[in-house]
Amino acid sequence: MSKALKGDVPVSSSFEEKMKALEAARLQIEKQFGQGSLMKLGKDDAVQGVEVIPTGNILLDEALGIGGYPRGRIIEIFGPESSGKTTLALHAVAEAQKRGGIAAFIDAEHALDPQYAKDLGVSVGDLWISQPDTGEQALEIAESLVRSGAVDIIVVDSVAALTPQAEIQGDMGDAHVGLIARLMSQALRKLTSIINKSKCTLIFINQLRMKIGIMFGNPETTTGGIALKFYSSVRIEVRKVETLSRGDEEAWGNKVRIRIVKNKMAPPFRKVETEILFGKGFSAFSCLLDAAVKQEIIEKKGAWYAYREEKIGQGRDNAVGFLQQNMDITLEIERAVRAKLFPKQAFISSFQEQRPALSLEASPAESDAKALRRSASRGAGASSSRVQEGSAANDHFQDESTTAKLL
Numbered sequence: 469m470s471k472a473l474k475g476d477v478p479v480s481s482s483f484e485e486k487m488k489a490l491e492a493a494r495l496q497i498e499k500q501f502g503q504g505s506l507m508k509l510g511k512d513d514a515v516q517g518v519e520v521i522p523t524g525n526i527l528l529d530e531a532l533g534i535g536g537y538p539r540g541r542i543i544e545i546f547g548p549e550s551s552g553k554t555t556l557a558l559h560a561v562a563e564a565q566k567r568g569g570i571a572a573f574i575d576a577e578h579a580l581d582p583q584y585a586k587d588l589g590v591s592v593g594d595l596w597i598s599q600p601d602t603g604e605q606a607l608e609i610a611e612s613l614v615r616s617g618a619v620d621i622i623v624v625d626s627v628a629a630l631t632p633q634a635e636i637q638g639d640m641g642d643a644h645v646g647l648i649a650r651l652m653s654q655a656l657r658k659l660t661s662i663i664n665k666s667k668c669t670l671i672f673i674n675q676l677r678m679k680i681g682i683m684f685g686n687p688e689t690t691t692g693g694i695a696l697k698f699y700s701s702v703r704i705e706v707r708k709v710e711t712l713s714r715g716d717e718e719a720w721g722n723k724v725r726i727r728i729v730k731n732k733m734a735p736p737f738r739k740v741e742t743e744i745l746f747g748k749g750f751s752a753f754s755c756l757l758d759a760a761v762k763q764e765i766i767e768k769k770g771a772w773y774a775y776r777e778e779k780i781g782q783g784r785d786n787a788v789g790f791l792q793q794n795m796d797i798t799l800e801i802e803r804a805v806r807a808k809l810f811p812k813q814a815f816i817s818s819f820q821e822q823r824p825a826l827s828l829e830a831s832p833a834e835s836d837a838k839a840l841r842r843s844a845s846r847g848a849g850a851s852s853s854r855v856q857e858g859s860a861a862n863d864h865f866q867d868e869s870t871t872a873k874l875l
Contacts, residue, residue, distance in 0.1 A: 518733060521621055521669050524559030524818060525750045526759045526805060527742055528726055532702065533734020535810040537671070540664040542656070542699050546674035546690050547706035552724050552744045553673045555588065556706060557623045559749055560671060562589035567816060569620030572596040572613050574606050576629035588749040603630030603648065607655040610670065614659060617666045626673040627652065627692040649693025656699040672696060703730035712743060721745040752818055753791045756802055757784070765804050775801065795819065
């Protein structure tokens with residue numbers, strides 16, 4: 469006999485018969501669940517190479533191991549107050565826009581500064597912003613944007629500010645245990661699969677809290693329960709190391725330590741120390757200089773820096789100044805560094821301006837965009853979710869506006 473029976477299930481005795489049985493099962497699965505429900509890994513485009521959105525910091529791109537934030541994944545950025553979390557997220561938005569992508573910012577904290585975003589390189593005229601009243605609104609809007617398949621990156625700032633509706637409707641002092649955790653757990657279960665299919669990068673900014681009664685170990689934890697820790701493909705911790713100043717001069721920036729706490733795409737626990745300049749964000753020239761020295765593209769001899777045996781400056785500040793004044797050489801160095809670190813990625817300079825965004829008014833997708841905004845408004849289930857364009861930045865995001873294009 470070629471087959472033995474084990475209960476009601478036939479057990480194949482040869483490889484050919486097993487493959488026939490598997491093919492029959494595959495056809496049945498695709499008939500029931502649709503084309504592509506079951507595929508061989510590496511065939512039929514089952515799993516593509518990971519696409520990324522650069523972070524805006526070449527040192528952090530290297531630490532992440534793949535050249536940036538992975539598309540179609542959930543990212544968590546957390547740390548103490550004023551450590552640079554929102555700055556990190558806004559740089560990712562700027563990089564996505566430079567590549568012609570569409571970005572959305574869900575400002576649950578109602579604290580986004582459009583001028584600061586512009587200074588960091590964000591094209592504020594093309595940034596979609598939502599200021600929801602409740603956590604449910606925020607996550608429903610995020611889900612609608614992801615399902616549209618039109619948005620490349622969404623930032624939620626922050627998880628701690630996602631106030632559940634029950635808490636808003638209750639009295640001050642009422643106990644609401646675990647509401648944000650339950651809300652996040654439910655939302656992430658729904659978002660995970662559709663994020664992967666839409667290739668949208670969803671960044672959650674999170675805050676730190678202290679556990680009560682912890683005598684040993686780290687008492688710090690993030691808000692929103694542990695669901696976000698599980699569903700995140702990358703978790704990044706940002707902490708301020710020191711304030712940058714010269715003597716009695718005013719401080720001009722912070723030195724921060726960025727640690728990859730979790731990474732499903734590459735080895736975790738890598739660290740980066742970098743500078744964040746007040747009003748400017750990452751010091752891109754300093755980051756490039758450090759990366760070029762590390763990759764031996766720029767040679768450091770004592771206090772001198774040299775490129776192709778030509779001295780470019782004595783001391784780090786002078787070398788950075790040389791890069792700022794000689795953009796042709798800077799772009800050449802950046803191309804060489806990225807070619808060495810990420811040989812399979814197309815080169816797009818971090819120093820270039822954003823690509824001109826397509827006007828929705830002139831775009832064939834106008835009706836789809838309007839339908840998306842109407843869908844997000846209906847999903848919010850509140851009159852405060854009216855769509856506004858044009859005056860959002862000028863009136864500093866009017867409270868009744870939930871989804872608006874930041875100009």
